[in-house]
Amino acid sequence: MLESLQYLIGGFSLATTMQNLAYCLIGAIVGTLIGVLPGLGPIAGIALLIPATFGLNPTSALIMLAGIYYGAMYGGSTTSILLNVPGETASVITCIDGYQMAQQGRAGPALAICAIGSFIGGTLSILGLTFLAPPLAEAALAFGPAEFFSLMVFGFVVLSNVTGTSLLKALMMAVVGLILGTIGLDPVTGNERFTFGSTYLLGGIEFVAVAIGIFGIGEILVNAAKPAKLLEQRVLVPRFRELYPSLQDLKRSIGAILRGTGVGFGVGLVPGPAPVIATLNSTGALEMQSNGTMFLQVYAPPYYFFTGPYVMKDFEHYMRVWDGPLGQAARAQLEQKGNLKYLGTVYRGLRQMTTKKPVYTPADVYGLKLRLPNVPTWMAVWKAMDADPIAVPLPDLYNALKTGRAEASEGDLPQIASFKLDEVQSHLIITNHLVQTGGMLIHKPFFDKLSKADQDLIVKAGKEAEAWANNKIKTGEAAILVDLQRKGRQVVIPDAESFRAKAMPAVDGLFKTQWSVTTWAEVLAQ
Amino acid sequence: MKASDATGGFVLLFFGGITAALSLRMPIGTFRAAGTGLFPLCLGVLLMALASIFLLTLRVQALSQSQRNAGSREAPESHRQMLLFLGAIILSTLLLDPLGYPLSALVLLVALLRILGVTQWRMNLLISSVTTGVAYLVFVHWLKIPLPMGWLGR
Numbered sequence: 001m002l003e004s005l006q007y008l009i010g011g012f013s014l015a016t017t018m019q020n021l022a023y024c025l026i027g028a029i030v031g032t033l034i035g036v037l038p039g040l041g042p043i044a045g046i047a048l049l050i051p052a053t054f055g056l057n058p059t060s061a062l063i064m065l066a067g068i069y070y071g072a073m074y075g076g077s078t079t080s081i082l083l084n085v086p087g088e089t090a091s092v093i094t095c096i097d098g099y100q101m102a103q104q105g106r107a108g109p110a111l112a113i114c115a116i117g118s119f120i121g122g123t124l125s126i127l128g129l130t131f132l133a134p135p136l137a138e139a140a141l142a143f144g145p146a147e148f149f150s151l152m153v154f155g156f157v158v159l160s161n162v163t164g165t166s167l168l169k170a171l172m173m174a175v176v177g178l179i180l181g182t183i184g185l186d187p188v189t190g191n192e193r194f195t196f197g198s199t200y201l202l203g204g205i206e207f208v209a210v211a212i213g214i215f216g217i218g219e220i221l222v223n224a225a226k227p228a229k230l231l232e233q234r235v236l237v238p239r240f241r242e243l244y245p246s247l248q249d250l251k252r253s254i255g256a257i258l259r260g261t262g263v264g265f266g267v268g269l270v271p272g273p274a275p276v277i278a279t280l281n282s283t284g285a286l287e288m289q290s291n292g293t294m295f296l297q298v299y300a301p302p303y304y305f306f307t308g309p310y311v312m313k314d315f316e317h318y319m320r321v322w323d324g325p326l327g328q329a330a331r332a333q334l335e336q337k338g339n340l341k342y343l344g345t346v347y348r349g350l351r352q353m354t355t356k357k358p359v360y361t362p363a364d365v366y367g368l369k370l371r372l373p374n375v376p377t378w379m380a381v382w383k384a385m386d387a388d389p390i391a392v393p394l395p396d397l398y399n400a401l402k403t404g405r406a407e408a409s410e411g412d413l414p415q416i417a418s419f420k421l422d423e424v425q426s427h428l429i430i431t432n433h434l435v436q437t438g439g440m441l442i443h444k445p446f447f448d449k450l451s452k453a454d455q456d457l458i459v460k461a462g463k464e465a466e467a468w469a470n471n472k473i474k475t476g477e478a479a480i481l482v483d484l485q486r487k488g489r490q491v492v493i494p495d496a497e498s499f500r501a502k503a504m505p506a507v508d509g510l511f512k513t514q515w516s517v518t519t520w521a522e523v524l525a526q
Numbered sequence: 527m528k529a530s531d532a533t534g535g536f537v538l539l540f541f542g543g544i545t546a547a548l549s550l551r552m553p554i555g556t557f558r559a560a561g562t563g564l565f566p567l568c569l570g571v572l573l574m575a576l577a578s579i580f581l582l583t584l585r586v587q588a589l590s591q592s593q594r595n596a597g598s599r600e601a602p603e604s605h606r607q608m609l610l611f612l613g614a615i616i617l618s619t620l621l622l623d624p625l626g627y628p629l630s631a632l633v634l635l636v637a638l639l640r641i642l643g644v645t646q647w648r649m650n651l652l653i654s655s656v657t658t659g660v661a662y663l664v665f666v667h668w669l670k671i672p673l674p675m676g677w678l679g680r
Contacts, residue, residue: 037664048669168580172538175573179545182566191562194548217615224611224641403672 035075
């Protein structure tokens with residue numbers, strides 16, 4: 001506690017210099033302007049304005065970005081109150097009361113109360129988080145599927161109490177919302193649901209789009225249906241005094257603000273709807289997982305070189321290293337730090353590159369806007385090869401390539417085929433730059449509680465699943481390659497050694513700074 | 527029975543039916559090992575059940591009151607205006623890819639202002655052009671948001 005207080009005082013002394021307060025003010029103003037624009041929330045605002053902070057020192061830059069974040073959060077409520085169009089997801093609820101107040105000529109007090117409420121809620125939440133972060137983080141991580149389900153049920157119970165006169169209508173609308181929420185990729189199986197072949201729908205329907213449709217377009221259509229005279233009558237001209245809230249307004253609001261602070265603080269702690277699987281598996285909320293290699297990055301980061309670009313020669317080389325002393329050490333660290341017992345390795349294919357032009361040598365990737373997942377080590381290697389890496393979430397990849405936001409992508413062949421990237425890319429470059437694998441892991445305390453017979457059965461099933469999956473993916477990889485060629489995509493086999501040589505300084509650098517348990521030369525020697 | 531409520535009830539009944547029918551094309555699985563289609567199938571059936579109860583309630587209410595409540599009706603002119611508005615929005619969405627953002631936004635604004643009663647073409651074009659220009663500068667130039675440019679971008 002005392003330590004937290006010292007850090008907090010130190011932070012305040014840095015943050016409250018005139019210079020940093022000025023940057024915060026600029027950030028908040030620009031953030032508010034961004035937040036007013038429908039569809040652009042705080043995260044998008046920060047992403048767009050990061051370049052504006054490049055010239056600043058790190059502290060001022062972070063303070064300015066915080067200003068942008070909070071400004072954008074508040075900006076979203078401005079259009080909710082004035083136009084019934086939410087600027088971003090969090091301000092949808094503001095439409096309900098705020099717009100009603102605006103229609104009564106009380107937009108000024110509504111905007112002021114919103115700002116005061118945001119300030120009180122934000123400040124108290126940050127103070128609470130500063131002092132209570134470690135125990136609250138443990139509680140938040142214990143939030144598993146059963147708790148999420150309970151929270152959803154609680155949401156529906158609350159919904160039934162705030163829906164006016166007809167419970168039946170509210171329930172029907174809730175079910176329609178849930179149906180719309182199922183559009184996109186099924187989070188459990190990865191299969192498509194109601195996408196009708198459209199890649200735009202793979203990522204689902206954004207909540208902001210639905211909210212703007214319901215509130216914004218709904219409001220426009222309602223007004224369009226009214227005679228012009230009726231609309232003119234609704235323009236109210238308040239006096240200046242009426243633009244800020246009265247003491248009575250504040251007295252009535254303070255209870256709701258404090259209630260909102262408590263609820264918002266609790267809900268904000270819960271991990272998002274796509275929690276990190278590795279963490280859930282580590283805490284026992286998930287008993288088993290079979291996905292990528294994120295568990296290494298989270299619980300054994302010095303061993304994440306297994307999935308570093310150009311580190312491994314091929315899958316056989318990968319398995320030799322994984323079955324050797326380095327792999328054993330990685331598995332030991334996973335058990336010790338992540339409570340995870342490793343059961344098997346699934347080969348997912350070699351990662352290749354897709355482009356709109358042929359790539360033969362490293363010079364051809366100069367300035368190429370290459371889409372990568374948000375993995376810092378991968379970005380570092382491609383940046384060192386003079387490409388221009390851009391982090392785009394997988395469901396948005398197709399559109400990013402189509403609109404030109406990204407010019408090239410990299411991934412394993414099943415990914416290239418399942419996301420139909422061949423429709424927006426003309427060339428497949430066989431770079432073989434990364435051996436993509438997935439791990440099967442089980443929560444170790446859960447495994448240890450099982451009988452010896454059950455443990456043996458799980459280990460045996462893991463080995464069988466590994467052999468079956470590896471065979472299936474290797475066969476499928478060849479079939480995908482033939483299919484892509486049949487569709488007329490140009491397959492280019494570049495000079496692999498020159499690519500490896502170009503990547504060498506960056507990969508060597510990563511072995512020195514991030515993966516210091518070994519060297520690249522030692523890995524290649526196995 | 528209120529006509530708008532009844533229409534809404536039938537639309538939701540139909541929507542639930544379509545959802546359930548499309549879900550049946552996906553793997554359903556079991557409740558212990560749910561397939562992709564199980565959750566939407568349950569939701570589709572639930573929506574149909576709720577919509578049926580809603581329609582029945584409306585029918586019972588209508589019979590007990592033994593009088594038909596026509597509900598509030600908009601003037602035919604207002605309905606026409608609303609439909610034109612909706613049509614303009616749908617049309618501009620369809621034109622977004624071939625015409626690009628600047629031109630389709632301009633077409634949409636000209637149409638909307640015309641529907642709203644701005645009859646002077648000069649004033650209409652001035653407001654539409656300035657608004658489109660500002661939106662283009664903010665979104666495309668300043669915020670670098672990739673929007674389709676249509677044949678203007680070629």
